Amino acid sequence: xxxxxxxxxxxxxxxxxxxxxxxxxxxxxxxxxxxxxxxxxxxxxxxxxxxxxxxxxxxxxxxxxxxxxxxxxxxxxxxxxxxxxxxxxxxxxxxxxxxxxxxxxxxxxxxxxxxxxxxxxxxxxxxxxxxxxxxxxxxxxxxxxxxxxxxxxxxxxxxxxxxxxxxxxxx
Numbered sequence: 001x002x003x004x005x006x007x008x009x010x011x012x013x014x015x016x017x018x019x020x021x022x023x024x025x026x027x028x029x030x031x032x033x034x035x036x037x038x039x040x041x042x043x044x045x046x047x048x049x050x051x052x053x054x055x056x057x058x059x060x061x062x063x064x065x066x067x068x069x070x071x072x073x074x075x076x077x078x079x080x081x082x083x084x085x086x087x088x089x090x091x092x093x094x095x096x097x098x099x100x101x102x103x104x105x106x107x108x109x110x111x112x113x114x115x116x117x118x119x120x121x122x123x124x125x126x127x128x129x130x131x132x133x134x135x136x137x138x139x140x141x142x143x144x145x146x147x148x149x150x151x152x153x154x155x156x157x158x159x160x161x162x163x164x165x166x167x168x169x170x171x
Contacts, residue, residue: 013097015104016120018142019048021127021163027135028111032063035135036161041127044165045108048125052106055096055117060109061087071106074099076113093117111139118142124168131161147171 021041022028029035046068053072061075067086074096075087083089090096093116096105107117118124124142142148152167 012102013120014053014100014102015122016107016117017048017052017104017123017125018107018114018117018121019045019125020109020114020139020142021045021129022139022141023129023131023133023135025132026138026140027133028109028114028139029137030133030135032059035133036129038127038129038161038163040156041163044125044127049106049108052104053100055090055100055105055107055113057110057113058082060113072103074105076116093120111137114139118145122170124148124166126166126168128164128166129161130157130163142168 020028021034021038023035027035049068050070053074054068055074055076058075058077058079061073061084067073073087074090075082075084076090076092076096078091080091088099090099107113107121126142147170148168149171150166151169152165154165156163156165
C-alpha cells in the first residue's frame with residue numbers, strides 16, 4: 001500500500017497497538033479472511049480494541065461482519081472516492097493519526113498496514129497460532145527486528161489448533 005508514514009518523533013502521536021493473529025509460518029489470512037476460528041482470540045480482540053480507534057485497510061473493513069460496536073473505524077485507502085457508512089477515511093498514516101485526535105489506535109490489518117505502522121507502534125498484541133496454516137497473506141514475526149520485548153505470554157495448548165497470547169512492548 002502506498003500510504004506513507006513519516007518516521008518522525010511526533011509528540012502528539014497517540015498510543016499505537018498492533019493487534020494481530022499469526023500462524024507460525026507467518027500466515028495471517030486466506031482469501032481475505034482469517035484462516036482459523038479461535039473463539040478465545042475473538043474475545044481477546046474485542047477486549048483489546050474496545051473503546052479505541054481501529055485503523056484498518058479497506059479490504060479488512062469490508063471483511064468485517066459490519067461495524068464493530070464501541071470502536072471507531074478509520075479506514076486507510078488509496079481510493080479518493082471510497083466511503084462507507086460509519087467509517088472515517090484516511091489516505092495515509094499521518095491522516096489516520098490526525099483523525100485519532102490522540103485516542104489510542106488499534107491497528108487491525110491487513111498486512112500492508114501492519115508493516116506501515118510497526119515502526120510507529122508502542123505495543124503488539126499477538127495471537128500465535130502454533131501450526132503452519134495454508135494462506136495467501138503473510139507477515140514477518142515482529143520480534144525478528146529485535147525492537148520488541150515480551151511482557152506477557154499465556155499458553156493455550158488444548159483443542160485442534162493450539163495457540164498462545166503474547167504481548168510485546170518496544171524495547
